[in-house]
Amino acid sequence: MENRKHAVMETILHRRSIRRFAPEQVREEELQQILQQILQAGLYAPSAGGRQGPIFVVSQDRAVNVRLGRIKRANSHPRMATASSYVSREQPSIADDPGITDAFYGAPTVITLFGPKNFLFAAEDCAVAAENMMLAADALGVGSCYIGQGWPAFDDPFGQETLGRWGIPADYYAVMQLLLGYPKADDAHPTPKPRKEGRILRV
Numbered sequence: 630m631e632n633r634k635h636a637v638m639e640t641i642l643h644r645r646s647i648r649r650f651a652p653e654q655v656r657e658e659e660l661q662q663i664l665q666q667i668l669q670a671g672l673y674a675p676s677a678g679g680r681q682g683p684i685f686v687v688s689q690d691r692a693v694n695v696r697l698g699r700i701k702r703a704n705s706h707p708r709m710a711t712a713s714s715y716v717s718r719e720q721p722s723i724a725d726d727p728g729i730t731d732a733f734y735g736a737p738t739v740i741t742l743f744g745p746k747n748f749l750f751a752a753e754d755c756a757v758a759a760e761n762m763m764l765a766a767d768a769l770g771v772g773s774c775y776i777g778q779g780w781p782a783f784d785d786p787f788g789q790e791t792l793g794r795w796g797i798p799a800d801y802y803a804v805m806q807l808l809l810g811y812p813k814a815d816d817a818h819p820t821p822k823p824r825k826e827g828r829i830l831r832v
C-alpha cells in the first residue's frame with residue numbers, strides 16, 4: 630500500500646502538459662497496448678450518478694487531426710502571452726505563440742471526449758476521465774495535453790462531416806480533446822510553475 634501511494638503521488642507531481650511531440654509515430658503494437666491502458670484509465674474514472682456518459686473517440690489519422698486542430702485554432706481567440714504572463718515557456722501553447730497554427734500541436738493521437746448535451750455533469754465527467762488518462766499516460770511515459778472546449782474543432786463543414794463519419798449521436802457534443810504522444814527526445818521534462826499561495830483555507 631505504501632509503495633502504491635508513493636507511485637501515485639510521484640505520477641501526480643510529475644505529470645506536465647506536453648505540446649512538443651516527437652514527429653515519428655510510436656511502434657504500432659506498442660502504441661496500441663499503451664493506448665488501451667490509457668483508455669481503460671478513462672473508462673474507470675468516476676462519473677456523475679455512475680452513468681458513464683463520456684464517449685472517447687480516438688483519432689490517429691494525422692491528416693484529420695491536423696485539420697481539426699487548425700479549425701480549432703482558427704476558432705480560438707486566445708489571450709496572447711506577455712513577458713510576465715505566459716502558459717509555458719518550455720512547451721508553448723497557442724496563447725504563447727501566435728505562430729502555432731494547429732491547436733493540437735501535431736499530436737499523433739487525439740482523443741475527443743464527447744458528453745451528452747442535456748446532462749448537467751457532462752463536462753465534469755469528461756474532465757475527470759481526462760485526468761485519469763493523463764496520469765496513466767505519464768506513468769507509461771507518454772506525454773499528454775488537455776485541450777478545453779472541444780466543439781470549435783468541428784465548427785465548419787469538414788468538422789461536421791467528420792462528426793457524421795465518426796457516427797457521433799446528435800445529442801452529444803465535444804467537451805474537450807486529450808492529446809497524446811511521446812515528448813520530443815531532446816526536450817527536458819517541463820518544470821511546474823510555483824504553486825500560488827493562499828489557495829487552501831483550513832477552516
Ligand SMILES: Cc1cc2nc3c(=O)[nH]c(=O)nc-3n(C[C@H](O)[C@H](O)[C@H](O)COP(=O)(O)O)c2cc1C
Pocket residue numbers: 644645646647648716717722723774775776777778819821
Ligand atoms: C480546463 C483546461 C483547459 C485547457 N485548455 C488548453 C488548451 O486549449 N490548450 C493548451 O495548450 N493547454 C490547455 N490546457 C493545459 C493547461 O495550459 C496546463 O494544464 C497548465 O498550463 C498547467 O501546466 P501543466 O499541465 O504542465 O501543469 C488546459 C487545461 C485545463 C485544465
